[in-house]
Amino acid sequence: MTDTARIVVTLVIFATMLVLVIVRPRRWSEAWWTMLGAAAMLALGLVSPREAIDSTLAGKNALLFLLSLLALSLLVGKSGFFDWAAIRCARIARGNARSLYRNAFVLGAIVTAILSLDTTAVMLTPVMLALVKRLKLPAAPYIVLCALVANVGSLLLPISNLTNILFADAFHLTFAAFAARMIAPQLVALVITYALLRRHFRREISNCFDGESLPEPDGMVPNRIYFLVCVTVLGVVLIGYFVAPFVGIEPYVVAFAGSGVLAIAGAATGRVRIRAVGELSWGVFPFVVGLFVAVQGLENLGIIGLSSGWLAHMRPGSPEKLLAAAGATALASNIMNNLPAALIARSVLLAAHADTGTVLAALIGADVGPIITPFGSLATMLVIALARREGQEVRTGRFVILGLLAAPVITVATTLALTLSLALAR
DSSP states (O other), X not given: OOHHHHHHHHHHHHHHHHHHHHHOGGGOOHHHHHHHHHHHHHHTTSSOHHHHHHHHHHTHXXXXXXXXXXXXXXXXXXXXXXXHHHHHHHHHHTTBHHHHHHHHHHHHHHHHHXXXXXXXXXXXXXXXXXXXXXXXXXXXXXXXXXXXXXXXXXXXSGXXXXXXXXXXXXXXXXXXXXXXXXXXXXXXXXXXXXXXXXXXXXXXXXXXXXXXXXXXXXXXXXXXXXXXXXXXXXXXXXXXXXXXXXXXXXXXXXXXXXXXXXXXXHHHXXXXXXXXXXXXXXXXXXXXXXXXXXXXXXXXXXXHHHHHHHHHTSOTTOHHHHHHHHHHHHHHHHHHOHHHXXXXXXXHXXXXXXXXXXXXXXXXXXXXXXXXXXXXXXHHHHHHHHHHHTTOOOOHHHHHHHHHHHHHHHHHHHHHHHHHHHHHHO
């Protein structure tokens, strides 16, 4: 195969794979399409078996961390925690729809930070939709809230987003170091996002609701002992993430330990059965592995080297370099989805020997940037799909218009907050 043919075939396979992931013909899982794309690249010699194995092994820690988080989120869900939290948010609001919207946003930000954006998308979204249906409130503001807070609220910790896990592992960022550098950008991102949402939906969240008919939050807890164990384990696990590097333990070991305690407690109280293993989102692993291999095909074209050369010429830590990194990944994320965009950005940054500031700026683009298109991130796709399943929908045009206004403002402001925090830390 000539060099030109190799470039064309690789790009066609990669682009086709992305389209199929977004469109999902016959409702087949996204994993089918990334694995087929990877298989095509292997069959045509665009990626060697050795390269495929090496690229997968390079993400081993990230995949193990992802598995531990999925298990932890599932087990916490069995306790009734999300229903309890949603009802508590509504009762605290005391019939004020604006207060409920604020409470829902704060809850979404906390769940995203501690249990990942996919937990917000898959577990919190259905709970919020059921709540607003019960209260006879418009669903659209809450659908968009879940989609945006899942993405924008995923900056704070390595566990908050798979892209964070991949970057933290590749660039050897400890849990504490990551959180320390991202706390200011995260706060800025959340404040701006909430302000934009409140303004955009100001008419739809201006009414009141009858909160007297709501049950007591404790009534949403099937087993109080298991619920208390879950809350305690979550607190201990969160502390363990920060402590783990000092004792030479990988953070995913802490999450697995927490999951093990919850599994035992859940079995003892009758809340968890062995069939719960089948409820884990196993399809995400072949989906990610397929992307690893497909991105390796792009790397073999030399695209990564060209991009890293451009990045290396910019002054380390400068605002323009950080904004360029954030803007590039945000744009790529809205075009091709943020996970492949993040994988490509990771390879570019590794090749360019990028400084920590540039790495985190690129991550900002991949986390808060993909809110323009409905397929910008898997979390957004999941929120929209779950809403449609409940008979609720947000017009694509409205979502895109809001994203076009919000994404540049949030990305730029968050990146500047990162620049300022890094400068103050010197």
